[in-house]
Amino acid sequence: MRYWGLSALSHDASLAVVENDQVVFAAHSERYSRIKNDPFLAEALIAEALTYGPPDAIAWYERPLLKRVRHIRAGQWAEARSRADLPRQYLRALRLPFPIPEIHYASHHQSHAAGSFATSNFDEAAVIVADAIGEFRTFTVGYFRQRGPYAILHRRSYPDSLGLLYSAFTRRCGYRPNEDEYIVMGMAAYGQPRYVDAIYEDFVEVRSPSFRLKINPHRGIGNWMPDASAEDLAASIQNVVENLMVNAATWARHRTGSRNLVLSGGIALNCVANAKVAREAGFDNVWIFPNPGDAGSSVGAVAAVTGARLRWPGPYLGTPLAGEYPVEALVKELTAGGAVGVANGRAEFGPRALGNRSLLADPRPLNMKDQVNRIKGREPFRPFAPVVRVERAHELFDMPVPTSPFMQFTATCRRPAEYAAIVHRDGTSRVQTVDRAAHPGLYALLEAWEEQTGCPLLLNTSLNSRGEPLLNSAEDVAAFTARTGLQVY
Numbered sequence: 001m002r003y004w005g006l007s008a009l010s011h012d013a014s015l016a017v018v019e020n021d022q023v024v025f026a027a028h029s030e031r032y033s034r035i036k037n038d039p040f041l042a043e044a045l046i047a048e049a050l051t052y053g054p055p056d057a058i059a060w061y062e063r064p065l066l067k068r069v070r071h072i073r074a075g076q077w078a079e080a081r082s083r084a085d086l087p088r089q090y091l092r093a094l095r096l097p098f099p100i101p102e103i104h105y106a107s108h109h110q111s112h113a114a115g116s117f118a119t120s121n122f123d124e125a126a127v128i129v130a131d132a133i134g135e136f137r138t139f140t141v142g143y144f145r146q147r148g149p150y151a152i153l154h155r156r157s158y159p160d161s162l163g164l165l166y167s168a169f170t171r172r173c174g175y176r177p178n179e180d181e182y183i184v185m186g187m188a189a190y191g192q193p194r195y196v197d198a199i200y201e202d203f204v205e206v207r208s209p210s211f212r213l214k215i216n217p218h219r220g221i222g223n224w225m226p227d228a229s230a231e232d233l234a235a236s237i238q239n240v241v242e243n244l245m246v247n248a249a250t251w252a253r254h255r256t257g258s259r260n261l262v263l264s265g266g267i268a269l270n271c272v273a274n275a276k277v278a279r280e281a282g283f284d285n286v287w288i289f290p291n292p293g294d295a296g297s298s299v300g301a302v303a304a305v306t307g308a309r310l311r312w313p314g315p316y317l318g319t320p321l322a323g324e325y326p327v328e329a330l331v332k333e334l335t336a337g338g339a340v341g342v343a344n345g346r347a348e349f350g351p352r353a354l355g356n357r358s359l360l361a362d363p364r365p366l367n368m369k370d371q372v373n374r375i376k377g378r379e380p381f382r383p384f385a386p387v388v389r390v391e392r393a394h395e396l397f398d399m400p401v402p403t404s405p406f407m408q409f410t411a412t413c414r415r416p417a418e419y420a421a422i423v424h425r426d427g428t429s430r431v432q433t434v435d436r437a438a439h440p441g442l443y444a445l446l447e448a449w450e451e452q453t454g455c456p457l458l459l460n461t462s463l464n465s466r467g468e469p470l471l472n473s474a475e476d477v478a479a480f481t482a483r484t485g486l487q488v489y
């Protein structure tokens with residue numbers, strides 16, 4: 001039985017191929033169309049998925065008719081009238097080279113929850129899904145057991161949405177809502193949370209275990225606090241989100257008695273909030289799928305409609321680029337010039353480059369941050385992340401979790417003066433830990449790099465230019481090298 005999981009028609013379309021319970025392929029449409037956050041399924045993505053054979057069934061990541069009802073209730077008439085966003089119509093219009101099989105629909109939050117739980121190794125877990133909006137649900141706390149139904153213990157619905165509120169602040173700070181939230185999170189470290197009380201006063205009512213909103217954040221917050229700096233606004237909304245997440249997670253632990261927490265939905269991309277939850281909510285283990293936003297719900301939809309635990313080999317699920325991991329060439333280039341690209345193996349499924357489509361650099365020179373920013377053409381205040389062998393991570397960082405293989409948690413760097421390029425304004429780093437079994441090539445690279453230079457870290461950022469999707473194919477890499485002059489192996 002071959003399922004295609006599909007997440008499309010909103011933002012960040014993706015496709016997953018699941019054979020029985022094995023995830024064999026998963027990728028983002030934007031990597032193929034080269035259109036950032038592409039909401040539609042790219043032709044080349046479909047072609048690559050078809051190399052695994054046509055699907056016997058399709059799992060769609062949300063319920064389109066329910067979503068339509070919400071569009072009508074919210075007065076979003078353009079969306080409500082469109083017929084092109086009904087999955088079957090949409091897939092027909094793509095003129096796929098196979099008959100469209102049965103389409104199974106899962107609810108938006110069920111896809112988030114089931115996909116994240118199905119890829120964890122927990123027998124049972126408390127699950128929090130927090131995002132902007134799917135159909136109606138915006139925030140759910142539930143409990144999963146290996147067998148037995150998913151029990152929802154608490155829910156909030158549109159327009160009480162933490163994700164939409166964060167997006168409203170993203171717009172207020174001068175950035176694009178639904179795309180640039182990560183920039184606001186990075187900017188928060190440069191500001192003071194001066195407006196926390198004002199946010200509670202004007203927008204957020206704490207209602208245990210979560211919150212209600214006093215406004216509809218879909219309509220934005222206009223020019224709220226016109227004299228406030230973007231940095232202070234960012235710090236303030238970030239503080240509110242962190243506290244609400246810690247409150248909900250703490251409640252979930254008491255309510256379920258579980259030692260395991262699963263976080264999912266777009267809010268789980270907020271690595272500063274994740275670290276705070278990991279530290280303060282009292283769980284022993286926290287699992288976040290490497291792609292917890294809507295793009296990851298292509299995998300999640302299959303988990304939701306089949307009810308299966310999924311076998312998956314890690315986040316390297318996309319386009320393959322052949323060859324051994326080029327350890328020797330990378331060390332040589334890093335020693336000589338400080339920075340190098342690597343495009344090897346299967347592309348990452350998820351927003352982070354985790355060593356297969358990465359720009360790597362020596363984290364020690366003071367000018368390295370500027371050098372890498374120049375290559376990528378991006379904003380100077382954005383932090384870069386370090387990659388480190390898991391055995392060395394705790395000695396170098398005050399980690400909130402034992403391992404962080406997908407860069408989902410921030411940790412205070414214990415030697416910030418030595419590694420300026422990977423430490424953010426607030427003294428933290430978004431750490432990626434690597435163990436030998438999960439990525440032997442990257443692990444061997446870190447070993448060889450340390451042996452040669454004594455430095456246990458590398459700076460790891462995505463291999464792309466500003467505003468561009470992560471490089472995917474050999475052709476993308478060739479064009480990037482021609483444009484930037486950076487060597488890529």
Ligand SMILES: [Fe+2]
Pocket residue numbers: 108112131132133134265266293294
């Ligand atoms: Fe979502």
